Amino acid sequence: MSKNTSDIVLEVKGVSKRFGGLQALSDVGITIHKGQVYGLIGPNGAGKTTFFNVITGLYTPDGGTFHLGGAPYTPTAVHEVAAAGIARTFQNIRLFPEMTALENVMVGRHVRTHSGLIGAIFRTPAFKAEEQAIARRAQELLDYVGIGKFAEYKARTLSYGDQRRLEIARALATDPKLIALDEPAAGMNATEKVVLRELIDQIRRDGRTILIIEHDVKLMMGLCDRLTVLDYGKQIAEGTAAEVQKNEKVIEAYLGSGHKAH
């Protein structure tokens, strides 16, 4: 993979965020290239979620610059983030439970489609064509993540693993430049994790770019092209899995200072 600047998807520099007396993030920066799976790990309270919330517009950072797909990106309102090209999933799955799986994904298309009240009320040809395109794309995405046969089922009736897939399909429906997964393996058993990993690998193979926040270090080491390790709001390491694993600071942060690497 060439590492020239033209294939940078997300470039974040010097992000800081303070909550009262707590410096949750200080001078954190990451660069994600197209087609990468980028991991963000760190112990509890390291600032992973804060960083994630800054990128997805939930928090306004105290400082830092952002570029998304080469263009300056200022995450202000949450709903603008998806339009700009970052789609997220939630740690504790947030679907639209009483809507069908297909409808859930169709909502994801909202931000890339345009028809309004008038089109809906008068059923204009443009409206009908767009609706058909939305439904078709949504079904494709359900098939893609492997739950196409559940299209007509309500989201809340799907199994945990399938709900996670549905959430990813919904995120993909926004045609994102970057997919941000917030602890996708949380609450999954070993088998489900293997399946999730296959799905993420598949999404990567199709040339999409992924940012993952995750507790499960083992999963992340096998999955990510590059990783950033946060501890107490500071970026203590950045690099490939192999590089990060050898880093003294990382070992110390995870296992305590008394531990010697073997």
Next chain:
Amino acid sequence: MTSMHKTKQWIVFGLAAALLLALPLFAAQFGQGWVRIMALALLYVMLALGLNIVVGYAGLLDLGYVAFYAVGAYLYALVASPHLTDNFESLKAAFPNGMHFPIWAVVPIAAAVAAVFGMLLGAPTLKLRGDYLAIVTLGFGEIIRVFMNNLEYPLNITNGPRGISQIDPMHLFGFSFGQPFTLFGHEFPSVTLYYYLFLVLVVFTIIISHRLEVSRIGRAWMAIREDEIAAKAMGLNTRNLKLLAFGMGATFGGVSGAMFASFQGFISPESFTLAESVMIVAMVVLGGIGHIPGVILGALLLSALPEVLRYVAGDVQAITGGRLDAAILRQLLIALAMITIMLVRQRGLWPAPEHGKAAPAAK
């Protein structure tokens, strides 16, 4: 196969239409009062369907919905009665024959004004949810009623608690809904004409509601209802979409209000109390929130039931030696019916079909 299904559908539609058209002619045999009850029930169907957009689709519990009904009613009363021209010389000069707006002007104006009110009253509540939203909308509903009650001094706009009378019946190109109309030797009384007018409006309301439900906007409303945070993260501009829901819902309230004013010929703030708002919410919830056929059923039941009970209540009153009078009995029975229904069928009488059997687990 599909064409046969289509044909079947058309036959059902045809039968239903014939039934609805013939109903007032049949009911009129037992007295005009029955046709009147049916016409009013249709107005409530329209109101309930309008509120269903706000409560059922977008999930915003609005306890002040009657405000838009009041806005529509007062709007029509003002532009189609001698009240304003009697009180304002300048208007008298502008309309020497009095203001008599025809239906094709009134419906869009009432819809637009109510929509504006819907958005105005919706705007301050955008950040509120659940109970808080309900309380604030309840307050707004009352504010509108109190305004109607007091906009008498220094300028007499609403005539206060005395209300506005001598409101024109709806009229269209010389055809008045207030006069009996003779067709093929059969005389249709005014109430029956209104029944047909309301029926047409209800059909339009159903079509619009349904089309919104299965559209991009409808899905966005439901997404907000289901999970607002997730909806935002999917790029939905929840502020605008909620305002749109408030405005769209209010539209139907406004049009039914205008119809109500013309139908009654007299309105006063008393018709737009909190109890009325609660009743409309009850229709939506009782019938099946978010499900059009359910909401229609709820509206028909709750609006017709009290009137029907009125006839039964007389006998019961006689049996109990007058201790239970009709009004008390009616309220008792309605309360009982609602409690029973909510205990037995929590999701309403006719809820949206469950197409979600528990999905089989993935291998």
